[in-house]
Amino acid sequence: MLETLTGIDLKEKLLADYSLQKSALLLDNPMIASFRENAANAFRKQGFPSKKHEEYRYIAMDKFLRKDYNHPLSASSPTIEKLPESILVDSEAYRLVMVNGFFAPSLSLVPEGIEGFTAGSLAEAIRNKNVTALTHIGTLSNPDADPFLALNSAMFADGIFIHLAKNIVVEKPIQIIQLTTSDEPIFIQPRVLVVVEDGAQVTLIGLTPETQEKQDIFINTVTEVHCGKNAIVHLVQAYDHKDVSAVHHTEAHVHTNGNFSHYAIHLNGRLVRNNLNIVLADSHCEAHLFGYYHPTSDQIFDSHTLVDHRMPHCESNELYKGVVDGNGTAIFNGKVYVRQDAQKTNAYQSNKNILLSEEATVNTKPQLEIYADDVKCSHGSSTGVLDPEQMFYLRSRGITTPKARALLLNAYAGEILEKLPSEKLRNTLTELLLEKYSA
Amino acid sequence: MLSIKNLHARVAEKEILKGFNLDVKPGEVHAIMGPNGSGKSTLASVLAGREDYEVTSGEIIFEGKNLLELAPEDRAREGIFLAFQYPVEIPGVSITNFLKTAMNEQREYRGLSPIEPKEFLQMMKEKKALVEIDTNLTNRSVNEGFSGGEKKRNEIFQMAMLDPKLAILDETDSGLDIDALRIVATGVTQLKRPDNACIVITHYQRLLDFIVPDFVHVLFEGKIVKSGTKELALELEEKGYDWIRKEVASL
Ligand SMILES: Nc1ncnc2c1ncn2[C@@H]1O[C@H](COP(=O)(O)OP(=O)(O)O)[C@@H](O)[C@H]1O
Ligand SMILES: [Mg+2]
Numbered sequence: 180m181l182e183t184l185t186g187i188d189l190k191e192k193l194l195a196d197y198s199l200q201k202s203a204l205l206l207d208n209p210m211i212a213s214f215r216e217n218a219a220n221a222f223r224k225q226g227f228p229s230k231k232h233e234e235y236r237y238i239a240m241d242k243f244l245r246k247d248y249n250h251p252l253s254a255s256s257p258t259i260e261k262l263p264e265s266i267l268v269d270s271e272a273y274r275l276v277m278v279n280g281f282f283a284p285s286l287s288l289v290p291e292g293i294e295g296f297t298a299g300s301l302a303e304a305i306r307n308k309n310v311t312a313l314t315h316i317g318t319l320s321n322p323d324a325d326p327f328l329a330l331n332s333a334m335f336a337d338g339i340f341i342h343l344a345k346n347i348v349v350e351k352p353i354q355i356i357q358l359t360t361s362d363e364p365i366f367i368q369p370r371v372l373v374v375v376e377d378g379a380q381v382t383l384i385g386l387t388p389e390t391q392e393k394q395d396i397f398i399n400t401v402t403e404v405h406c407g408k409n410a411i412v413h414l415v416q417a418y419d420h421k422d423v424s425a426v427h428h429t430e431a432h433v434h435t436n437g438n439f440s441h442y443a444i445h446l447n448g449r450l451v452r453n454n455l456n457i458v459l460a461d462s463h464c465e466a467h468l469f470g471y472y473h474p475t476s477d478q479i480f481d482s483h484t485l486v487d488h489r490m491p492h493c494e495s496n497e498l499y500k501g502v503v504d505g506n507g508t509a510i511f512n513g514k515v516y517v518r519q520d521a522q523k524t525n526a527y528q529s530n531k532n533i534l535l536s537e538e539a540t541v542n543t544k545p546q547l548e549i550y551a552d553d554v555k556c557s558h559g560s561s562t563g564v565l566d567p568e569q570m571f572y573l574r575s576r577g578i579t580t581p582k583a584r585a586l587l588l589n590a591y592a593g594e595i596l597e598k599l600p601s602e603k604l605r606n607t608l609t610e611l612l613l614e615k616y617s618a
Numbered sequence: 619m620l621s622i623k624n625l626h627a628r629v630a631e632k633e634i635l636k637g638f639n640l641d642v643k644p645g646e647v648h649a650i651m652g653p654n655g656s657g658k659s660t661l662a663s664v665l666a667g668r669e670d671y672e673v674t675s676g677e678i679i680f681e682g683k684n685l686l687e688l689a690p691e692d693r694a695r696e697g698i699f700l701a702f703q704y705p706v707e708i709p710g711v712s713i714t715n716f717l718k719t720a721m722n723e724q725r726e727y728r729g730l731s732p733i734e735p736k737e738f739l740q741m742m743k744e745k746k747a748l749v750e751i752d753t754n755l756t757n758r759s760v761n762e763g764f765s766g767g768e769k770k771r772n773e774i775f776q777m778a779m780l781d782p783k784l785a786i787l788d789e790t791d792s793g794l795d796i797d798a799l800r801i802v803a804t805g806v807t808q809l810k811r812p813d814n815a816c817i818v819i820t821h822y823q824r825l826l827d828f829i830v831p832d833f834v835h836v837l838f839e840g841k842i843v844k845s846g847t848k849e850l851a852l853e854l855e856e857k858g859y860d861w862i863r864k865e866v867a868s869l
Contacts (some may be wrong), residue, residue, distance in 0.1 A: 566628075572760075574691075575667070576691075576699075577694035577720050577724040577780070578691055579691050586711050586715070587708070590711045591710065593710050
């Protein structure tokens with residue numbers, strides 16, 4: 180049985196919504212309707228994954244699925260009136276705010292009247308029959324490949340749509356902020372569609388920050404990124420919300436000379452599962468994958484990444500690092516495929532872990548599959564503890580153990596954080612981490 | 619200031635120090651010499667509080683306190699400083715951040731407020747000049763990619779910044795060319811005051827031409843077998859450690 184039992188109840192409940200909520204799901208659009216139908220069938224077949232599911236074997240998903248999850252299919256009037264200043268990386272930069280998965284115009288700052296640059300609600304784009312949105316949605320992802328992907332495809336009700344036409348360069352980072360507010364447990368499913376046409380450039384900073392309410396929140400997000408020829412895209416996905424269980428499926432396709440960088444930063448969450456698939460679809464593409472995770476207490480942070488080298492002369496470079504404390508669990512599964520046509524590929528992958536407690540767990544599995552013969556590839560993983568010699572050196576200068584640990588951990592995380600495409604974000608995350616070290 | 623009595627210590631089940639005694643008073647410089655493996659670094663490690671070294675008997679009193687009961691960081695905050703024989707590299711931690719943290723942790727212990735950034739920078743500048751260390755080096759991560767000599771100089775620089783009561787220099791002279799040796803020694807000499815003291819561990823007498831010791835002790839197989847004044851160092855240089863070996867054997 181690949182499905183979980185608690186999951187079956189929730190599955191039935193969600194699928195019942197699927198049949199009833201036709202207008203919320205934009206099913207009057209025939210394209211969307213057929214895409215949804217296909218996805219709903221795929222989800223019906225797969226159900227929520229149990230530990231017998233090869234790709235979810237380390238997660239007892241039952242723990243995170245509640246049959247009493249409410250599944251909002253329309254925007255509630257936002258109870259949040261103002262964004263906390265601390266989460267803004269630039270108060271003048273564009274920001275796209277979602278509340279419970281629904282685009283919140285009153286909290287957002289969107290481009291208006293800029294030729295070739297659209298950013299805002301995905302549902303609205305679909306309702307307005309935006310051609311770019313309709314021709315791109317769902318084209319990168321196959322719902323049979325993953326149950327959460329299938330479920331989101333069947334049932335997302337809103338999210339974000341960003342479109343940059345040819346050669347449009349957005350200088351300042353665009354923030355995508357996922358806020359949650361609820362007095363009951365909720366299951367929400369935002370969808371993010373990013374279309375960056377040839378020669379365009381953009382930096383997107385996604386963040387799910389801590390909010391006041393203490394409710395179980397499940398966020399099942401799908402992000403699709405089309406990175407055109409010569410385009411440059413940076414995408415940060417940061418989670419820092421203790422009551423959130425998140426599965427985030429990201430699909431990116433990169434075209435000739437395109438350059439895609441992804442940053443997965445997992446600081447807090449009950450569960451954060453990062454499914455990241457990057458396809459280097461043409462030649463001379465680059466992909467950079469950086470990850471930093473820091474599970475403590477019972478947190479589970481899991482990254483399953485895939486870089487698919489399909490064509491020659493591409494480069495991919497992956498570095499995921501983590502610190503695991505308390506009863507925390509970190510999982511890293513990194514696949515790199517180098518297909519037969521992908522000669523002259525450079526592919527590097529590295530995963531490093533530090534365990535801070537006896538109860539902490541790391542499962543790391545790098546998988547390199549190479550079918551081309553003229554390539555340079557390497558991968559490696561390591562799991563260790565803080566270097567006792569370094570600790571002693573610091574302590575011998577009068578630095579107490581917690582401070583010495585913080586210095587070393589900060590240096591360790593720094594290797595990832597310094598790669599982030601925003602200095603303000605780097606500083607904010609560094610401070611959040613320092614709190615975590617001294618906890 | 620420091621009184622070590624009948625110290626026995628072991629590491630990895632092996633007894634290294636076997637009844638070590640030493641008294642150090644304020645203002646004094648003690649040199650400890652001895653062949654490789656005689657236990658010099660073990661002594662330094664025990665004084666600094668390295669955890670894999672187990673003291674099986676004896677006592678160490680520093681400024682009236684039982685040193686053996688203190689954690690390494692508290693020993694440092696009480697005024698002990700060890701210049702390591704093999705300083706460790708700490709990538710990603712800048713010397714400036716490291717020293718500021720160390721200094722403020724020590725100040726906190728003494729009930730002082732954190733140092734003013736301006737005062738800290740001024741102090742960095744002064745002490746850098748003292749050990750002739752350049753800014754390029756202090757902007758880097760602690761010891762990362764430093765040459766052997768740069769590491770040793772960085773130890774003395776930290777000592778100058780932290781201003782300890784008792785400094786223990788473990789073979790700070792090894793691996794230094796004559797210029798570096800002179801710089802290190804000048805640094806140490808300039809930091810000497812009537813109220814602080816220094817234990818200079820060395821293999822050769824070379825360093826003692828620059829840092830003139832009040833006492834010279836010979837450590838052999840875990841205890842001091844001979845003590846004297848600076849002339850003893852010269853004698854050792856001339857006759858080698860075999861001389862000591864024979865003398866000990868004849869006892
Ligand atoms: N961590 C350790 N584990 C095992 N043996 C050690 C360790 N540290 C020192 N020793 C042994 O203790 C003896 C004394 O070493 P050390 O104090 O470093 O001597 P010195 O500094 O005088 O050369 C040597 O035989 C050395 O091999
Ligand atoms: Mg030694």
